[in-house]
Amino acid sequence: MFNKIWQISGLVIFISLLAIVQFSLISAWPDPWRQLNLGLLLVTFTLFFFPARLAFLAALLFGLWLDLLSFNFLGFYLIPLVGLVAADAWLANNWLTNRSLYSFVVLILLNTLVYNLLMASFSYFSSSAPVFFLLAADFWSTLLYQAIWGLAAAILFFHLAAFLTKKIKPFFLEKKMNL
């Protein structure tokens, strides 16, 4: 029981710390480093390697932190992150078949696209932006940078996970020769 409480507390502190890093540290970095999106990576990795309820908790906590610290409306970060967990779950149930690097890459790229579309729509409709986001060069450059970061992180973390656990080791079917 106490072990579980410690685990959850540790997780809450870790996610909170990540949210503050995203909010203060990464926002001060220059491009393209500033486009590193920890929330997106956190949610995708948690969803991929851990139970989905943990990914839901991570999305909820990370989004809530950013919503409360920033000056946007409640749900600006929360809705896209929690929405992604739901969409990924649907994808995983209906389309993706296993824990391969390819499905991981597809998941992270799709998440990046959907997340950026949602964020830009929220930003566009909640403020009087002079340019429609799909016509803005900054939207596409942000998307590209985030996709590159996501791809790099996916490859790195997948190999790290393969090295540390036995769950995603390659599995080969041997062809038996009947002579």
Added chain:
Amino acid sequence: MLKFKSRKFLLLAAAVFGLLLILYSAGALRPVANFLSFAAKPLARRFYSWGTGFNNSYNDRREQADMAEQVAALTKEVARLTVDSARRRELEEENNKLRSQLNFFSNQSFRPVVANIIAKEAAPELNEQVQDILIDKGQSAGLRVGLGVVSEDGVIIGKITEVKDNTAKLCLTTSPGCKLAAALQNVDRTQGITDGDLGLTIKMGYIPQPEKITIGDIVITSGLGGNIPRGLVIGTVAAVRNEKNEVWQDATINPVSDFNNLTVVSVVLP
């Protein structure tokens, strides 16, 4: 791998979000937000400072090391001299007015509230152009929307656009939509409105055609509007666009401070 009952999950997510929304609308989340913001501020300040350090070193590496140092030193010097010069001119004018008007009452002294920058916020579609800055002082320190914010050099860098109890958001003078009532320190004492341009420079518009503007003229806040006092340096004129068939002319202004290096600012309370 990701198997779970998505219907149940969606219902749970909607319920949690609905509850949060109700609490937020009722203001019940405000103490929680204040507490979280209070708890996060020391870390946020430290992280932002590290981030700015990385930003500076990254930018320095992209240029020649010596050149970057020289430019940084000269920029600082120019900012100091510009502020000095503007103050002197304002003092001269003030002096003249005082001589002519014995009952003149000068209220140039304003109370600064020093604040740390804790984050930057950018709109996804205007990532490069619009970058708002978040500071660690808010309503509880007497801050309100419309107040001017100056850098360590005394150069105005923007104005407050939103406030919470313990934090505030400000727009930079270079961000589109961040407008200030301005005046030129030229013969005509030209007045106009400045607006950010692509996140890089400042445009001053609505300048009547007959007014004479010279490159290098110093642009200061005009004090119109009441929230921002007169005499804070905005920048210097870099170019003038003057079409004879138009009612107004406009000027491009270069800011004298480097906004990327800021970690501490002062909000000017009138």
